[in-house]
Amino acid sequence: MMLVEVLTSTFILVGGFFSLVGSIGLAKLPDFFMRLHGPTKSTTLGVGSILIASAIHFSAGDGTSLHELLVTLFLFITAPISAHLLARAALHLQVRSVAEQDTRRDCE
Amino acid sequence: MRRWLPHPWMSVLLFSVWLLLVNDIRVVSVIKAALLGVVLPVLTKHFWPERPRLRRPSVALHYLLRLLLDIVRANLGVAVRVLGPNRRLKPAFVSVPLELNNDLAVTLLASTVSLTPGTVSAEISADRRTLLVHCLDVDDKERIIDGIKRRYEKPLKEIFP
Amino acid sequence: MNLLLILPVLLPLLTGATLLALARPALRTARVLSVASATAQLAVAVTLFTTAADGLILSYAVGDWPAPFGITLLLDRLSSLMVLLTALLALFALLHALGGVDGRGAGFHALFQFQLLGLNGAFLTGDVFNLFVFFEILLIASYTLLLHGGGASRTRAGLHYVVLNLVGSSLFLIAVGVLYGVLGTLNMADLAARLAAVPATDIMLVESAGLLLLVVFGLKSALVPLHFWLVPAYSSATAPVAALFAIMTKVGVYAIVRVYTLMFGAALVGPWLLWGALVTLAVAGIGVLASRELRTQVAWLVVFSVGTLLTGVSLFTGMGISGALYYLVHTTLVSGGLFLLADLIGAQRREGTYLTSGEYPAARQWLAVLFLVGAIAAAGLPPTSGFIGKVLVLQAGLESPEVTWLWTTILVGSFTVLLALSRAGSVIFWKSNRPPAAAAPHWLGSVPAAVLVSAGLWLALVGGPLTAYTDATAVQLLSRGTYVSAVLGHVKEAP
Amino acid sequence: MSLVLILLLPIVGALLPPLAARLGRDAAPAAAAALTGGALALLLGLAPSLDEPAALSVPWVPTLGLEFALRLDGLGFLFSLLILGIGLLMILYARYYLPKSDYLGRFYGLLLLFQGAMLGVVLADNLLLLVVFWELTSLSSFLLIGYNIGSGESRRGARVALAVTGAGGLALLAGFLMLGHMAGTYRIGELLGMGETIRAHPWYMPMLLLVLTGAFTKSAQFPFHFWLPGAMAAPTPVSAYLHSATMVKAGVFLLARLFPVLSGTDAWFFIVGTVGLVTLLYAAYVALFQHDLKGLLAYSTVSHLGLITLLFGIGTPLGAVAGIFHVINHAIFKASLFMAAGIIDHETGSRDMRRINGLWNYMPHTALLAMVAAASMAGVPLLNGFLSKEMFFAETVHLEQLGVAGWILPALATLAGVFAVAYSVRFIHDVFFNGEPVDLPKMPPHEPPRWMRIPIEVLVTLCIVVGLFPGFMVKPLLDAAALGVVGALPDYDLVLWHGLSPPLAMSAIALVGGILVYAVRRYVFAVHDRFPLPEGSDVFERALSRAMAGAEILRASSDDGRLRRYIALVFVSAVVLAAAPFLLRGGGLGPLPLTDADPLVLIATFMLVGGALAAVFMHQRRLLAIIWLGVVGLVVTLTFVHFSAPDLALTQITVEVVSTVLLLLALFFLPGGQREHEPHGRRAFDAMLAALVGLGAAALALGVLTRPYKSIAGFYFANAKPVGGGDNVVNVILVDFRGFDTLGEITVLAIAATGIYAMLRGLRLDLPATDSAGRPWCGERHPLFLAVLSRPLLPLALLVSIYLLLRGHNAPGGGFIAGLVAGTALILQYLANGIEWTQARLRLRYFRVAGTGLIIAALTGLAAVAAGRPYLTSGLLHLNLPLIGELELASAMAFDLGVFFAVLGVVIIVLAHLGRLSRQQVRTPPANPEEVH
Amino acid sequence: MMLQWAVTAGFAMMGAAALLNFWRLLRGPDAPDRIVALDTLYVNTIALLVLIGIHFDSSVYFESALLLAVVGFVTTVSLCKYLLRGDIIE
Amino acid sequence: MEALVALAIGVLVGCGVYLLLRRHSFSVVFGLVLLSYGTNLFLFAMGRLNTHREPLVSLPGPYTDPLPQALVLTAIVIGFAMTAFVLVLALRARGMLGSDRVDGRRGDE
Ligand code: NA
């Protein structure tokens, strides 16, 4: 029981941490394309960890609870799409970027 | 077979997703899951006209595990970079030449890139031969291109020939 | 339980849904279904009317859930009168539409049926939130019907109409919320019962909600200063739609009568309503006089009639309510007929409904007689129902401390209407001297107009029995205990 | 019975002439004559029983006190006789007067209608019934004055007449309502005996004023006289009949009718007397200066009506008798004069006395008749007009009320007599003599047809016979009529010779003076022309057009056509009304303490408030505002979750997404762009109003939240599972307890979809070629990754949707949410792959889906009806299946399935059609907005 | 006890994350910045919902989280599509 | 907690009202959306604010009042229908009146 609680707590903290980092990145990084990295990665893992915490927590009682996996599944499918489209939009709008400019293109 | 199971893997996925959704494995749930696993792909088969064939499930599994690991790594890396001084970061756009000739594979590659270390797929060229990737912190572009091709493109090519 | 009670809701619902499911049916099919349904609704309405005339209050627990927990439909004299009136007006408006208006846009018949659904539901429901839902149904159906046929002025009027009514809906929700938040129920009879026992510390909240409802219902009934949407909307709608809309303002009036006789009582809204109604009369009189176009004028007449009948209602006496209800029947049918008539006239002259000389309408004699009847009825001149209704309200006003203002406003208002309509009629039928290019109107267009306009006469003929009915209705309304016990009488306590 | 027939014959018979007119020109007058003759015969048949007045009453609107009550007393008989008798003559006359081209049906129909209405006025035994007929006479008069279609004069005349008499009718109505209320009855017969009560009633004065206004307008008393000359635009038979012999007498009839009730007070004496006197004098004076033949007669009529009014105003029984007598006499001579004028008009084509001269040479027969009648009008002895005028003079002399100033009235009466003689002389001399005609349209004039003269001959004969043998001819009639007016008959004699008396002297002065005045007419006219009197009808016309212009200004200033004002007024009303109870009663927060806020709620509130404010501040940058709305929606979702409403949260999430798509679809066509600055004051006002409304909503919320309440919810918890068959109480409420609401709600959705479809059909909009910053759009339509991943997402999302649908009855979910999720899944296909691609694969008629859903939901309820239960009664099925175990199926779940389809169908209809909007456009430069209007 | 502490800490971090997202929403500067902030807010909300579930030891919050994951990104997609093409359904 | 929710309601309603008074139809739609958020929240709050008392009888009680939730759900869906309708109407006004203003005019103040 104790182990479950430790595990759950750990995953919660890890998840919270990465979520926060992702949002810090979003707030702090200097240009749009860099800010995009924060949420696409950190948040997925952040949510993922908390979902694992949840799965552990609810599996500890009666029966297993794995439906948390589904949220992860959907997020893993959708988050890259969002990131990609956001990047494309930013490219199209020629949003200011500190990255090397040589290979930037606008969509055709 | 094709008529009733247009996307067998999808059916498996739906079957499992249903069981996960209901969060139990009672008989009635399993029956429903099987039913839906068959019915939904048939209902929506027009929306998925392509029939991508999954050739080597073992490679796919391996790929998935690697992806998960890389995500963890990526997060740690990003965390360090985000929390550290941002000025030292050297962001860059990198064009990755592609050899995949399957839309699904390209898409999976792009998604993988977006989910993994410091990279986001920003754009795919019209001929689907070049993926433009934004990197958070680049020392050596070639290493990044090489990493993507070796770690992800190669297995994907095996899975979706 | 009496199945008939739910038919005024079910018939249009199923007809509308079927028309929808047929996905763009042939116009012919739609017409047959629509007219059949409207006729059946009239038959049902007549049956219900005769049932309610005995003074029984019938309730119908939808879903077999007892009041106040489920939604209860309720048939008393007032609601049966309104349902009958709706069915009558609807059938003739629909017949007029068959003249070709219905083909000018998509989904006319489905929307028409949905509009009837909303109206009948609003009249029959005994639940305040359900009333909101039916309001929304009839409103959204009316939004679309208003736009039927296209055109710029319709669109602008429609936008204003829709937005204002949505604002009204928000206020409605807030008021319902407060009522529920304090009284813990939604059934109107139950609300009435609980309201009677509400502690003094909470009364202002409930009253506040009650007055908010007055804004909502005032908006629906075009009480000044909440009337601005009406004239542009009604004057730009196609004729059968405008005719059907003649009952729309009456929904607001109905709600006022129902809610304040049953729940809040006269003291809360009486003075507000009286002054609002008198100002409405004044403003509408000015509007009627200022109109340079017939449909606009008729729309202002609708506002004017709202002023008259809300004046009666505001007294919350037997006479006042009875007079108002009689007037309501009169004005609904006659203004509906006038809208149809204006359409006929407009279609017959190149100048349309503009009050300028030019071509006189084809079938001038016939239309002139109809116009005359409609005009004197609208102006409240004898021997029409308008006169009887007006005099009923005037008589009721004798008991009000504000009798001087009341009489002055109504009489001066009538005079203004008389002036304006005599001008309108003389310009169209006497001043216009060029023969028209158009052919005489099709009977399908003119017969409904004739029947509705001549209501001004035949309602006067049956003035005795009809006022006896409205008298009894008023008595029934003012003894709220009857209603409450009819609804809550057989409450099974929650287990 | 015959009493009713007297009335109904003309009224109902009014329909006959228009029908008969098809049979030929004579058919309409013949029908009218037959009806009138019939009524007259019936009336005469009732003459012997006048002592015992015939009466009947049929209830009409008992609540109102309106009954169909008739009573034939002497006064009514006299007036009925005039109405029918002169009416009969007029029907004959008009047959020849009206142009051959006229369609006589309308004329005779209206004439009969008027005749019936007028009979109604004099026979009514109920005040309200009297008003009914009274207004009917105004209306038929209006229609008859306007008989000449296309003539501006008749149109104006008709409207002025209707306005004045109509207004008077309204006053009369008010007065009668008061009178009826004061007396406790509207029955005139009962009322007549209650004079003292009524005169002592505090409402007497206002009631009197109102009733008199009615009477004076109808009888064209100063200052309401001006409509009558205008009414002369009517065909002459109408002028003769309505505007001289009968209708205008309705006012004085009323004075007579109510004489026992209303007269006998100072107010009566001064008001009625003064008005009558002024009218008498003023109109007599003005009549002299009319060049229009009918104008002269019209003012003369006004003047004589003034005389009669004055007689009733004097208030003595003898005055009243004289008044009634003069009614008879005036009707006779004035009708014949009008007919003569009509003949002249008919034969010469003109009514201008400056052009009509010397007709004696052309139509001596007519001239003779006219001269006799005019002499009667002037009060020449041996003619009937002399008799009543003498009585009038006598009354003025014997009047005591004025005390020392008693000479004034006789003097003024004589002066009026002078003018009356003068204009009568002018009528004779200027028309029949005075040289040769000038420029007449028809030359030379002839005698009229034989039958056109006969009515005049009859009347002129009456003038003479009555003048010579008054006692024999009219005394019984007059007595009978007067009896009802004065109660006890005064002692009077109707004889030609009263001996040398002041009245005779006054008559003589009038005759001589009148001739003198006419003799020096040139000077008199010159003086008159220097000081033109304002024409009452002009004043009225001007006032009316000013009133209309003013009305337009008022309307326009109150309504600027802008939605902003309308909305502001709604909110102002709401704030005022909702605040009123608090201001009147005081009160505020309830007794319950506020619970502590946890930091999360604090953060959520912060974001909600910030998001809403940001949306307001950035509302002109529409895309940003949409994003902010997304934030607000998300926080609202969280609020629902936090406060135990998972179903709401689920709904809110999906609605939020769908709404965003919707807003963006619209944004494409409404990108906005340039920022606009509104006036500072306007924004400040709006902000203040907004703050007030917000404050009000917050205060109401807080007021409720701090009070305990007892809700009906317990019932739902108790019944949800055992009867409703579901654990999720919210869902059971939605599909069962209050399934009726839900049925209505999906109907709203379906209607909205229908409406949206209808609105989008054929709509043409400019396609923006660039975004609002002027950048061209990106070339690629369907981003690859999105398209590819949308494929597996569809079955997955549908699976989730089905999951939510099936579990809804027991756990958060249900048809709404499931429908929205499925809809979103399909929308994603549209977003990712475009319309064509998606449509080709989604072979659904969306309306069929929505309609079917609606029908399923509606029919589920009908199943219960078939089983004899109320509509929408839920059924519960317990199944015990092998393998599967116990299964509980509620019919409400079928209902929920209907909801699912309806919602799904609607979402797709709305978004797909909106999305397709861009495909029905052509990229053209913007249309000129002027052309669109 | 420990779990409660961790959950509280989790709440605190998620709250802070949300505020940071909000800040980015306010700052912009460009539309994509705001969209990405909104998207992140969605994802953080998912985490928060799961956390609340753990906190109350209740699974009723799960569907909300799931649904956010399933449909939430449609918002982002359509916003981006708008920026790219204007016409989001074509 | 109640005060915060009341504040939120007030701000939503107020912001909605302010936007409703703007000239452009799109702003008016924003106003309607915000107003309906406010009223929905208001109606919801009338069932009182209870944390973790979901009205699912499968859970142990006590429960929050489920009725306002059902009402709000109805209101949300109706609100969505209305928003969609007004938006399309605004589009139509744009097409018919040549302006994206609620009054169909431009320029003059
Ligand atoms: Na002459």
Ligand code: NA
């Ligand atoms: Na599109």
